Structures are given as structure tokens and as C-alpha cells.
Amino acid sequence: MIRTAAAILRKDLAIELRTKESVPAMTLFTVVVFVLFHFGLDRDSLDGELASGVLWVTLLLAAVIGVSRLFATEREQGGLDGLLLAPVDRTALWLAKATALFLYLTVLELVAVPAFAVLMLGPDLLPALPVLIPVLLLANVGLAAIGALVSALAVETRARELIVPLLLLPLVVPLLIASASVTEPVLRGSQQAEDLGRWLGLLSLYDVVFVLIAIAVFDFLLDD
């Protein structure tokens, strides 16, 4: 399964590098939303709860773009049929798509978080990074696991652009609460996150649960 997933992932990354359809769109969207918040809130800088909320909601909305595009080439160019005809474990497709989304989100955050710091954040970003980085990575795992599942669910539907956010956003509410709560103190300028272990544990549990759900049900999603 790992070899099949690696082949699909390699193909997806090659197509993304050539078409630049997902990551640049997600990045541009994020920066535009930060600019809109900057003017909409009419404040020179944000910190604490507001900063944490703006950052995480913007990242989740950007993730919706990535999730919507995740199966686009398979749908438009018959890739799904090609895969279903091959003697492979179909879960490899989920693993490849989830890994691709994880990488897209990570690249997005490499641009979005510094942009957030420059455009909006009051306190210095550097002291927040030791907490922010693991939280971002854990959130990315959860988003990738469930995003690949939702994208596969929506791929054959006509209103997929509508279905993806309607399915995805309610499911990521626990992830939003945990991520925003744990990063709020460090984005206020505090050196220590409150209940760091508890929130990281919750994020890890969320990741494990949705990875297991995805592995259990993905094969059935692709069935006719």
C-alpha cells in the first residue's frame, strides 16, 4: 500500500508543481483574508484570542480550497477509473491524498504565518513558534485525514463546491477549539501555553480517531 500511495503522491505533486492550482490559490486567499481583517477590524495589531481566532479560521477556510481541489484531476481526467482498475488497496489513494493535503497546508503555513505576523500580530512571533509549530503540524494531520475523506465523498456529487465546506467545517470544530485555545496565550505574548499537554493530547486523539475512521470507510466510498 505504501508503494502505491507513494506513486499516487508523486503523481499529484508533479501535477501540482506544473498546474499550481491548489497551493498558490490557498496562499493568496489567506493573505487576502488577512488584509481584509486588517482593514475590517480597523486595528493596527491583534493579540490573544482575537489573533488566534483570525489565524485559525483563515487557515481552515484556506484548507477548504485545498480539499475541494484534492480530487479534481481524478474527476476531470478519469484518474479514479484508472486506479479502480488496478489491483491495489484503495486506501492507498486516501493515504496519498491526505499526505498531499498535509504538504499543501504546511507550505501554505510557511507563507501564511509570517504574513500574519507582519500584517496583524502585535507580539513577536518568534517566542510563539515552539508552541505554534507542533500545534500547526497536529492540526494539519487532522485536517488532511478528514479533508481527503470529505473530498472523496464529494467528488462524484454535482454540488461538490458546496458540499465540501458544509461537511468539512462542522467536523473540524473540535480541531479549531483545541488549536485556537492552545495558541491564544502564546499569541498574547506569554511564554507558556496553558494546559498545553491537555490540548495537544486532544489534537492527537482527534487525529488518531479520524485516521482510523478514514482507513475503515474509504474503500466503501469509492464503491459504485
Next chain:
Amino acid sequence: MKTPALELNSLARRYGDRVALVDVTVRLERGQTLAVLGANGAGKTTLLRVVAGLLRPHAGQARVLGSALPEEAWAMRGRVGYLGHDPLLYRELTGRENLRYHARLHGVALERVDRQLVAVGLERRGDEPVRDLSKGMVQRLAVARATLHDPQLLLLDEPRANLDPAATDALEPLIGRSSGRARVLVTHDVEGGLAEADVALGLRGGEQAFCRPAREVDITTARGLYS
């Protein structure tokens, strides 16, 4: 004794309330060719997709290379070559990259990719993105993809579409009668289809109009499927 390449017994398939196939019964031995004839919307492509394991049959029995569908579809995956309307190729990748991707999915040695490119006459254009190739070249590449894993049964939907006569001849060893493979050939070329088939299946509105040895099919009857 080998099991038949294809056995369909009272096969049916619906799309919602619309019946796409009903009561289709066919038997095709290994190495034989089945020509599927019928007007647009007669159910030819649906039949091909059911046999490929891409659609579930809703009634009746289907056995492909000895495997019952859909329960044993896993056992026949990788032994069937499917060439449909869609080439199943990624436009942004080169022909070689597409074939290497499919080779990895099917567990085929990557050296075979070069041989397939030569076999379809695309060895010089193999490193160009598929979007830059002509329709005929894309069809040739699709043939290379469909036969990359040396399938025992070929499912061919208008395989000579967009091909010039030279390309048609060049692809004969891969998808023609001389390939030695069992074939299900969907075609609108009634005379040509009957000439190269052992068995002919006529479909009209999803129903089986006839299924008998191709030599016994009257050309006027076959043409009547299109009126």
C-alpha cells in the same frame, strides 16, 4: 479446462429509475472476440463498465475471467485492460510519466514502459505532456496504457477512434485479433465488427436484441439496431 473469459447471465443495470441494461446473457471463450453493436444510448458503455468492475450489476450474474462480480472483483483487477472514451491519462504529465504511474499501480517493471512507447510509435513524443499531443496520439498512448500489464481480457470502446490507417495497423498486435487476447469490442462499424468477432451482441435500448455467433448475424439485422 479454462473458465470462459466472460459469462453474463440475465445481467441488468439501472441508473436510478432508468434501466440501462436488462436481461443480457453472453458467453465468451478465452481468445475470442465479442462485438457489441447498438445505437447511442443502447447500453454498450454501461456493459463495458460493468464487466470492468467499475459499475455493480443490479441483477443477474457476471463472471469475468472466472471471478464473480462484484464479490470477487479484486481477483480480476489487473487482468483486464480497459480502453474507454476517456484515455485515463493525466494531461499535465508526459506520456512516459503516465505509463510509469500505471506501471507502478499494476506492479509492472518500468522497462516495459519504453517497449510500450515503441509499440505504439510514440518513443519520440513520450516526454511531451499529453495535453500537447494530437487526439490520435492520445489514443495510441491510451492503448499503451490499457495493454501495459498484459491483460487477458481487453474491453475496447471504439478503440480505433481518431486513428489513421497506419496507426490502426500498428496497434493491431496490441489490441487486434492477433493479440490473442479475449476482447469485448464496442463499435459502430457493423461490418468491421462482425468480421473480426466470434460472437456478436446487439443491444437496443438496453435490451438484448440478439447474441449469437458473428457469422450467423445478418448484416441487415445488425444495421437495424441503428434505425
